Amino acid sequence: xxxxxxxxxxxICSLYGCQVSASETVTLIRxxxxxxxxxxxxxxxxxxxxxxxxxxxxxxRGVPLEPWENAIGYLDSWLVGDEExxxxxxxxxxxxxxDMVTRLFSPLFITGEPEWSDYTVEVLVKPLALDEMVGIAFxxxxxxxxxxxxxxxxxxxxxxxRLPLDRSFRVATIETIATAPFEYDTSQYYRMKVEVTGSKxxxxxxxxxxxxxxxxxxxxxxxxxxxxxxxxxxxxxxxxTVTTKALIDKAIAERExxxxxxxxxxxxxxxxxxxxxxxxxxxxxxxxxxxxxxxxSDMLFCQNMRKGPGDNFVEISCLTAVTLDGKVLxxxxxxxPRNGLLTSDCPFQxxxxxxxxxxxxxxxxxxxxxxxxxxxxxxENWSWMxxxxxxxxxxxxxxxxxxxxxxxxxxxxxxxxxxxxxxxILVKDRYRLFWVFDNQLNLKFSGEGMLxxxxxxxHDEVEDNQTVAFDRIMIGYSMWDHxxxxxxxxxxxxxxxxDGVAYGNFxxxxxxxxxxxxxxxxxxxxxxxxxxxxxxxxxxxxTQTALVAKLRKDVEGLQYACINFWKNPGIxxxxxxxxxxxxxxxxIHVGSPFVPVNWSGDGTELILxxxxxxxxxxxxxxxxxxxxxxxxxxxxxxxxVQNLTGDARDEIILWDQEQVxxxxxxxxxxxxxxxxxxxxxxxNDSNYRTTVSLPCWE
Numbered sequence: 001x002x003x004x005x006x007x008x009x010x011x012i013c014s015l016y017g018c019q020v021s022a023s024e025t026v027t028l029i030r031x032x033x034x035x036x037x038x039x040x041x042x043x044x045x046x047x048x049x050x051x052x053x054x055x056x057x058x059x060x061r062g063v064p065l066e067p068w069e070n071a072i073g074y075l076d077s078w079l080v081g082d083e084e085x086x087x088x089x090x091x092x093x094x095x096x097x098x099d100m101v102t103r104l105f106s107p108l109f110i111t112g113e114p115e116w117s118d119y120t121v122e123v124l125v126k127p128l129a130l131d132e133m134v135g136i137a138f139x140x141x142x143x144x145x146x147x148x149x150x151x152x153x154x155x156x157x158x159x160x161x162r163l164p165l166d167r168s169f170r171v172a173t174i175e176t177i178a179t180a181p182f183e184y185d186t187s188q189y190y191r192m193k194v195e196v197t198g199s200k201x202x203x204x205x206x207x208x209x210x211x212x213x214x215x216x217x218x219x220x221x222x223x224x225x226x227x228x229x230x231x232x233x234x235x236x237x238x239x240x241t242v243t244t245k246a247l248i249d250k251a252i253a254e255r256e257x258x259x260x261x262x263x264x265x266x267x268x269x270x271x272x273x274x275x276x277x278x279x280x281x282x283x284x285x286x287x288x289x290x291x292x293x294x295x296x297s298d299m300l301f302c303q304n305m306r307k308g309p310g311d312n313f314v315e316i317s318c319l320t321a322v323t324l325d326g327k328v329l330x331x332x333x334x335x336x337p338r339n340g341l342l343t344s345d346c347p348f349q350x351x352x353x354x355x356x357x358x359x360x361x362x363x364x365x366x367x368x369x370x371x372x373x374x375x376x377x378x379x380e381n382w383s384w385m386x387x388x389x390x391x392x393x394x395x396x397x398x399x400x401x402x403x404x405x406x407x408x409x410x411x412x413x414x415x416x417x418x419x420x421x422x423x424x425i426l427v428k429d430r431y432r433l434f435w436v437f438d439n440q441l442n443l444k445f446s447g448e449g450m451l452x453x454x455x456x457x458x459h460d461e462v463e464d465n466q467t468v469a470f471d472r473i474m475i476g477y478s479m480w481d482h483x484x485x486x487x488x489x490x491x492x493x494x495x496x497x498x499d500g501v502a503y504g505n506f507x508x509x510x511x512x513x514x515x516x517x518x519x520x521x522x523x524x525x526x527x528x529x530x531x532x533x534x535x536x537x538x539x540x541x542x543t544q545t546a547l548v549a550k551l552r553k554d555v556e557g558l559q560y561a562c563i564n565f566w567k568n569p570g571i572x573x574x575x576x577x578x579x580x581x582x583x584x585x586x587x588i589h590v591g592s593p594f595v596p597v598n599w600s601g602d603g604t605e606l607i608l609x610x611x612x613x614x615x616x617x618x619x620x621x622x623x624x625x626x627x628x629x630x631x632x633x634x635x636x637x638x639x640x641v642q643n644l645t646g647d648a649r650d651e652i653i654l655w656d657q658e659q660v661x662x663x664x665x666x667x668x669x670x671x672x673x674x675x676x677x678x679x680x681x682x683x684n685d686s687n688y689r690t691t692v693s694l695p696c697w698e
Contacts, residue, residue, distance in 0.1 A: 050074030110224030275326025289350030364409030445484030488532035536579030
């Protein structure tokens with residue numbers, strides 16, 4: 001026995017009075033699921049679709065699950081019941097969607113630690129249908145990367161490995177490691193058992209060894225159950241040898257000690273301000289900017305009403321302008337807490353659109369694009385929104401129906417298309433049309449394409465003896481110039497829209513070319529050059545919100561990080577500026593606002609997940625939770641990042657529909673110079689934008 005194993009075994013012997021041998025087993029987890037009440041473990045959240053968890057944090061969807069986790073966090077797939085006096089866990093969804101059958105996602109109920117290595121897992125399994133798989137997940141790294149031992153189609157047992165990159169569009173990469181014939185039915189429970197030791201895998205049913213294999217691509221990970229058909233599970237048991245358990249405990253202790261060290265190095269969050277938002281509070285539908293002209297940021301809360309199918313036709317119902325001391329500056333519309341949450345963007349922004357040095361509010365409401373005085377909320381100017389094209393239903397759109405004659409809008413962004421600063425207003429719908437107005441609300445031009453969720457602006461130097469930099473518009477998989485001419489498009493090459501887009505030179509070489517960085521929903525990540533040619537394409541799953549920032553000192557240039565949502569939520573991928581994958585993990589099982597945080601001012605930034613005291617916090621470039629929020633009763637539904645106190649470091653704003661809490665650092669900055677990155681302007685805010693944080697020092 002190696003020396004380190006002997007030391008670990010000696011420790012265990014001392015604890016047990018030397019009454020155990022190194023080969024004896026010890027339980028990692030045993031559960032009959034009786035900890036849960038009878039009934040569904042989650043329920044749909046009100047009338048909102050599961051997209052509420054893209055950028056809002058909900059601790060659970062009905063019942064706290066600890067120590068288990070619903071890996072597809074937005075999916076309502078698990079319930080608990082009783083059968084002949086014994087509790088069961090049931091996966092209740094049928095494989096009636098192509099996504100489930102093709103394994104783009106599988107319902108997963110998991111538990112354990114990433115350090116769990118060599119172990120045995122047993123569970124009683126009762127399939128309730130035979131047309132898809134049911135079984136055990138093991139050495140789980142993410143919901144797109146794990147082994148599973150399953151029964152399938154009523155006639156076979158399989159050992160398979162799910163790999164993190166899809167083979168092609170919406171086709172999962174799953175390798176079959178071993179198979180054996182095994183006929184089963186829906187009338188009884190089967191005891192499924194899998195043992196993993198190093199690269200060796202053994203799988204048995206009802207005590208009979210069916211499959212053996214060797215595969216070393218995943219050496220450790222969590223455990224759980226999975227099924228693509230209705231199925232019941234009883235008496236889950238994961239156990240290991242005493243020796244292995246000692247090594248696992250040691251690895252976990254080392255991980256926690258390192259985390260504690262990192263958390264002590266980073267400033268802890270300290271409450272700066274808080275105030276209540278009675279009746280007018282909302283979800284992540286807030287804008288920041290100086291509304292009253294005092295030089296300090298204010299908050300603009302937006303409530304909304306859905307006026308068509310799903311979340312595709314959302315209209316502003318109430319706007320409330322509030323200082324960070326909680327003083328209401330003005331309000332239009334009637335507040336109603338029922339209208340607080342949303343699962344889309346909303347067309348409103350704060351911006352000095354006329355260039356007079358004071359901010360206005362620009363919004364689309366009542367089928368009009370409107371400009372309001374920032375300090376009073378009084379209407380200054382308005383114009384009708386364009387009409388929906390008469391042949392709309394014949395065009396190649398994601399949404400075929402349009403219930404109104406005029407467009408209702410989806411989001412707003414500002415661009416510098418005339419050389420006078422960002423005064424032009426781009427309004428887009430969901431998901432195909434956009435219009436550009438000047439700051440007097442005259443329509444300049446329009447366009448259409450596979451627009452995705454939110455555009456990105458970048459400067460393009462004019463070469464005819466002018467020194468003015470005009471913006472070009474990156475929207476969807478297309479580039480448009482300041483005159484309304486489409487420079488190039490790759491719409492026809494991609495089959496899903498872009499959730500996030502950024503463009504720039506994110507290397508350390510100022511002469512290096514610029515690239516477009518795309519989170520393309522089920523298309524995954526793409527890197528496209530300035531001529532529209534695709535240079536990298538990684539099918540990472542449904543990539544959603546993204547950011548560009550300096551996350552790691554050991555990697556040249558800036559890093560691109562994105563988080564998945566639909567079908568495989570919570571998977572975070574970090575790539576370098578060339579589009580090479582550096583790291584992938586699954587620290588949560590839902591979405592995130594996913595923005596960079598200049599927390600320490602030392603030149604590297606963190607990633608904000610949420611304000612939750614267990615699953616939230618801020619991640620470093622190794623995806624470790626290096627900053628956590630205090631257990632002080634703060635809200636954690638929504639989160640945003642702003643520099644509010646004046647020392648270049650960021651503050652964190654946490655809120656729900658009732659209150660706002662703002663955190664700053666517990667200690668002042670003490671370095672010789674402080675990091676002060678340049679980011680997208682606040683006037684171009686969105687639940688979907690890619691936040692780009694460019695290096696700058698004070």
